Structure formats: structure tokens, C-alpha cells
Amino acid sequence: MTDVHAFCAGLPGAVLTFPFNEETAVYKVGGRIFAQTGVASPDSINLKAEPPDVTGLVATYDAVERGFHMNKKHWVTVRLDGTLPPGLLEELIEDSYDLVVDKLSARDRP
Template sequence: MKTQTLSEQIKYWRDACLTKLASEESTPFGEGTLVYKVAGKMFALLRLGDELSINLKCDPQEALILRDTFHEVIPGYHMNKKHWNTVSLTSDLDPELIKGWIDDSYDLVVKSLTKKQQAALKGR
């Protein structure tokens, strides 16, 4: 990822979030943060700039393990630190590992939806 330009990196991570079923992108916090939602609930926040990072929802126990294991993972910036991690996207972490965390974040949010909302997603 380090050989890609910043705009290429942003496109890569945007695509990773937007490929999730019924994912929607918005900028409710300004142009510097891209927010990804499913059924109106956030699952990722992509912070733009030289220090590209992504906030991802996480199981509280798993969040602690990831923070202890990877110095590139810290408590969620401006988020509930129990449920959110911030991951540096300018680090040497394997992009596939981070994409797996995006999947986990998305899945957590989908599981929190009502059965009716989940059925509507599957029926798309």
C-alpha cells in the first residue's frame, strides 16, 4: 500500500467499504471523514489526510486484544472506546487483515439490526 498515492489508497479503502451489501457513504462530519453505514448505522469512518486511518466497530474483548497485539490499532478516535478501534492505514499492516476487520465491523452492525431489517438486506 505504501507504493500507492494517497488518492489510490483512499480509493482502495472506499471500495473495500462500499462493496459491502447496502453500504452507503456520507460526510456528516465534514469532507475530511467518509462515513459508511448499513441501514443507517455506522460501521466504518475513513479519516482522510496524510495520516489515513479508519475507525471500525469491534467486539469489546476483541478490541482489547487487537490493541495489545498491533501498535497500529488504538482506541477509537472520537468514538466509544469500548466498541471502536482506530486503525492506521499508513502502517505496514496487511491490507487483507484490515479488510477482515471491516467485514467484522459490518457484520456486527448487521447483527444488531432487527430481523425485519436483516431480511430486507438479504432480499436486495
């Protein structure tokens, strides 16, 4: 299974922050959140998604639900239980990152 911390941290300009508490890792790019997960042995990750994708992902995969403690129209919570098809988790993380980067001004983009 993918090491979500290494994958998120490896994206260009990604910064690990702890704005809520020491147990919640929040990855940002350009000062905006693209992923949120637990620090030690994460069992899920919150990711940004397009609203139609949120609906489709929730309907298709048991491991995906609307964002926990997030805007349920724009975020999903993905359980890291190994049930997603290979490569899908990485794709979802990259999509979340890209959605945030696309909204950044040119000077704030990595």
C-alpha cells in the first residue's frame, strides 16, 4: 500500500503542517489544503475532488465516503484499507493536489 505521507510530501511545493493538533497531518500547496490524514498509522485520508467525482467515487467504492469534517460537496474521505484498485489512491491524491494548484495565482504555483 502507498505511504500517503511520502506520496503527499513528494509533490512539488507540498508542505506538511499541523494546524489542528499534532496527530493530524495537513498537506498544503500554496498555503491551501489538498490532503489531511493521521500522523501515526493513518487509516484514512481526506482529499479534494470535483463534485461530480465525489458522487461517483462514493457510489462506486466502499472505501470512499463524503469528506469527514469537510465540505461534503468538495471532499472525500478514503479509507486506507487496501480495497481500492491499484493506482487509484495515488490518482486521487494527485487530482486533489491539481485542483488546489489550478486555483492558485501564477506566482504561488510550484
